Amino acid sequence: MKTLLTSARILVVLSFLLFIFQTINAQKRDHLNAAEDNLIREAESVDIRMKIYVRAIERRLLALTDPQAAQSKEIQKEISGWGELPKGTRLELMTDIKKILEEAIGKLDDVFTHEPENKLLFKAVRYLASEGGKLKPQFVKLIDSSTDDREKAALMSAVESVNDINDAIPKLPAETKKKPTH
Numbered sequence: 001m002k003t004l005l006t007s008a009r010i011l012v013v014l015s016f017l018l019f020i021f022q023t024i025n026a027q028k029r030d031h032l033n034a035a036e037d038n039l040i041r042e043a044e045s046v047d048i049r050m051k052i053y054v055r056a057i058e059r060r061l062l063a064l065t066d067p068q069a070a071q072s073k074e075i076q077k078e079i080s081g082w083g084e085l086p087k088g089t090r091l092e093l094m095t096d097i098k099k100i101l102e103e104a105i106g107k108l109d110d111v112f113t114h115e116p117e118n119k120l121l122f123k124a125v126r127y128l129a130s131e132g133g134k135l136k137p138q139f140v141k142l143i144d145s146s147t148d149d150r151e152k153a154a155l156m157s158a159v160e161s162v163n164d165i166n167d168a169i170p171k172l173p174a175e176t177k178k179k180p181t182h
Contacts, residue, residue: 029092031099032056035083046111047124053104054131060086060093060100061138094142094154101161104128122172129169132162 032040036056043049059078062069063086069075070085086093108128111121139155139162146152 029088029096031096031103033083033086035081039081045120045124046107046118047120047127049107050104050124050128050131053100053107054128054135055082057097057100057135060097061135061142063087064090064093064142065138090146091148091151091154094151094158097139098154098157098161101132101158105161105165122175125165125168125172126175129162129165132165136162 030037036052039052040049043052059075059082062075066072075085086096088096105128108121108125111118111124115121136159139158143152143155143159146155
């Protein structure tokens with residue numbers, strides 16, 4: 001009888017823990033909205049994917065820095081392709097930025113591993129480095145204005161990712177200019 005009660009208690013505890021873990025997993029936030037994710041999946045070239053990742057980051061920065069941004073004409077025109085302007089807490093939006101940069105770098109690594117001769121790979125790396133350099137001051141400004149260590153950590157990670165991308169630039173082969181055809 002004691003064994004049966006002990007087994008029943010264990011089963012109840014395990015069921016409760018399973019419920020808790022499922023609830024936690026269900027509450028995980030996607031760093032890209034469905035429309036952005038779809039744009040990335042549909043993009044056939046790595047350079048276009050990098051442009052989508054950068055725009056997704058810019059949209060989160062806009063949501064963080066401009067409370068009226070969702071009503072802007074630019075954002076209203078984008079909704080059909082990009083979805084609503086991302087919503088969330090400051091921490092969630094900053095973490096999204098970090099994860100988007102990590103995903104972009106991961107995609108570049110995948111292309112380098114599986115298609116090292118892809119002619120668009122180096123163009124994509126240079127683009128991400130250039131745009132990352134433009135975004136970095138905004139990250140730093142948000143870090144400086146934040147009092148939350150988790151927010152600061154998320155954006156410091158984004159800054160480190162930008163630095164890593166920029167560190168890779170000197171290792172790339174020199175850019176070749178297309179000769180004009182007459």
